Amino acid sequence: MPAATRTYWLTSPCRIRRKDESLVIERDAAPSVHIPVTDVRDIVACAETDLNTSVVSLLNRHRISVHLLSYYGDYAGSLLTADTSTSGETVLAQAALARDPQASMAIARSIVDACAFNVRRVIDRKLLARPYTVLQESIREATTPLHLMGAEGTFRRSAWEVIDTKLPDWLQLNGRSRRPPKNAGNAFISYVNGIIYARVLTAVRLTPLHSGIAFLHSSMERQRHSLVLDLAEMFKPLFAERLLLRMASRNQLKHHHFDRDTNQAMLSDTGRKLVVQTVRDELAVTVTHRALGRPVAYDELLYLDALALTRHCLEGTLYKPFRIWW
Amino acid sequence: MIGREDIGGVHIKYLHHCRRQLWLYVRGIRPEHLSAAVQTGEAVHDVSYPRHSPVDLGAARLDFLDGQQWVHEVKSSSRPTDADRAQAYHYCHQLQRLGVEVQGAVLHYPATRRTHRYPYTPEAAAQAEEDITAALATAHAPVYPERLPRTGCRGCSFADYCWTE
Numbered sequence: 141m142p143a144a145t146r147t148y149w150l151t152s153p154c155r156i157r158r159k160d161e162s163l164v165i166e167r168d169a170a171p172s173v174h175i176p177v178t179d180v181r182d183i184v185a186c187a188e189t190d191l192n193t194s195v196v197s198l199l200n201r202h203r204i205s206v207h208l209l210s211y212y213g214d215y216a217g218s219l220l221t222a223d224t225s226t227s228g229e230t231v232l233a234q235a236a237l238a239r240d241p242q243a244s245m246a247i248a249r250s251i252v253d254a255c256a257f258n259v260r261r262v263i264d265r266k267l268l269a270r271p272y273t274v275l276q277e278s279i280r281e282a283t284t285p286l287h288l289m290g291a292e293g294t295f296r297r298s299a300w301e302v303i304d305t306k307l308p309d310w311l312q313l314n315g316r317s318r319r320p321p322k323n324a325g326n327a328f329i330s331y332v333n334g335i336i337y338a339r340v341l342t343a344v345r346l347t348p349l350h351s352g353i354a355f356l357h358s359s360m361e362r363q364r365h366s367l368v369l370d371l372a373e374m375f376k377p378l379f380a381e382r383l384l385l386r387m388a389s390r391n392q393l394k395h396h397h398f399d400r401d402t403n404q405a406m407l408s409d410t411g412r413k414l415v416v417q418t419v420r421d422e423l424a425v426t427v428t429h430r431a432l433g434r435p436v437a438y439d440e441l442l443y444l445d446a447l448a449l450t451r452h453c454l455e456g457t458l459y460k461p462f463r464i465w466w
Numbered sequence: 467m468i469g470r471e472d473i474g475g476v477h478i479k480y481l482h483h484c485r486r487q488l489w490l491y492v493r494g495i496r497p498e499h500l501s502a503a504v505q506t507g508e509a510v511h512d513v514s515y516p517r518h519s520p521v522d523l524g525a526a527r528l529d530f531l532d533g534q535q536w537v538h539e540v541k542s543s544s545r546p547t548d549a550d551r552a553q554a555y556h557y558c559h560q561l562q563r564l565g566v567e568v569q570g571a572v573l574h575y576p577a578t579r580r581t582h583r584y585p586y587t588p589e590a591a592a593q594a595e596e597d598i599t600a601a602l603a604t605a606h607a608p609v610y611p612e613r614l615p616r617t618g619c620r621g622c623s624f625a626d627y628c629w630t631e
Contacts (some may be wrong), residue, residue, distance in 0.1 A: 178505075227493055227494020227495060228494065229493045229494060229510075230493065230494060231485070346497075348493075348494050348495055348496075355626065364629065408553065429630075430631075431629055431630055431631040432625070432626065432629050432630065443626075444626060444630045445630075447626060447627050448630050448631065449631050450495070450627070451630070454493065454495075454608050454610075458523075460631065
């Protein structure tokens with residue numbers, strides 16, 4: 141996202157207070173810090189956080205959202221600012237596309253394809269070549285978003301099996317499990333996916349799109365931000381799977397980073413801090429963008445993808461979901 | 467959609483810089499607050515001439531009006547452009563409509579410590595009228611205007627939107 145401001149990550153329990161026209165973060169274990177509010181784009185709270193009305197009104201004035209991740213690492217909710225960025229005409233165009241089965245299927249297809257492309261790119265090109273061609277075949281034949289999701293699930297299952305061959309025993313996934321994650325590898329992936337969801341939500345809120353009207357997932361169901369689920373698909377492999385493989389091969393993940401029971405696992409306090417720091421640093425990595433001709437941070441890629449979708453809605457330019465190009 | 471009285475200084479500025487920018491702006495695409503350049507401009511506003519208070523005309527908001535009825539406008543760039551001048555004329559036009567006998571506009575460029583004076587002549591008034599008509603026509607156009615050549619987009623806060631693929 142554009143570099144005028146930045147994201148603040150809160151990794152230890154704290155209280156956000158308002159001090160005049162700015163913010164103070166008070167922590168139990170460490171001295172409090174003053175943050176100029178004009179420097180904040182949004183806040184990701186990964187630990188217990190208290191805040192009150194005066195803070196909320198200040199945050200709202202500066203269009204700052206707070207994303208809350210629960211103790212178990214899943215996405216707990218967000219304090220979103222008023223819908224100041226959405227534009228009526230864009231939302232209507234978006235809704236018209238979502239209502240049109242042909243147009244929305246075209247978008248859903250390209251999202252699933254781009255997602256699988258990125259998974260394959262990150263995990264193993266050779267071993268996933270066959271499942272990928274099968275997936276492309278079924279994408280062509282699919283007639284409803286449900287079929288698409290089924291095809292994606294099949295591809296994902298082969299991808300999980302391949303990723304297990306590259307992980308040490310104790311980190312292997314043995315199939316994806318959620319709520320709660322069954323083992324350490326799943327806990328890691330769930331946690332990173334939660335962060336990515338929150339980041340995409342911020343990105344979408346900065347564009348005029350409506351976060352509830354989706355193309356692949358069903359719109360406005362159970363008060364989820366369905367569009368965010370759509371857009372997060374392509375970015376999950378870039379962060380979750382890629383970082384898991386990288387951290388495993390570098391031996392950065394240790395047993396004490398996880399709290400494990402017989403049938404569930406989650407990141408421990410130290411583990412959570414490590415993962416958050418890694419993801420945060422990864423989001424700041426830049427690549428040269430071919431169309432914009434300048435270095436762009438991974439974080440900004442989420443925003444640019446949402447902008448491309450905006451353009452597709454408003455002007456009808458072809459929407460090409462994010463693919464890893466480097 | 468907007469009417470003649472809703473056209474403000476920003477509309478006129480965008481009209482002269484890039485019609486596509488204006489078209490997007492009236493459709494609620496507002497990436498300005500994300501741009502470092504825009505933030506710099508706001509900071510320049512905040513620290514230049516702090517004793518003067520802005521005049522709010524509803525759609526338009528000018529930096530200040532002095533005792534001799536000259537409109538003053540502070541610009542953060544160092545290079546005067548046609549868009550700056552057209553914006554100043556627009557403010558004169560708006561004031562004239564409210565019954566203020568404006569003399570003209572003074573543009574301040576604190577970066578280079580220069581000022582430019584533009585008296586509000588009948589030709590300027592005619593141009594201001596024309597600009598409003600052109601802005602409305604652009605805003606109501608059903609099809610989006612094309613992008614500028616790449617170099618024209620430098621520093622524009624809409625560039626990410628227009629050029630991402």
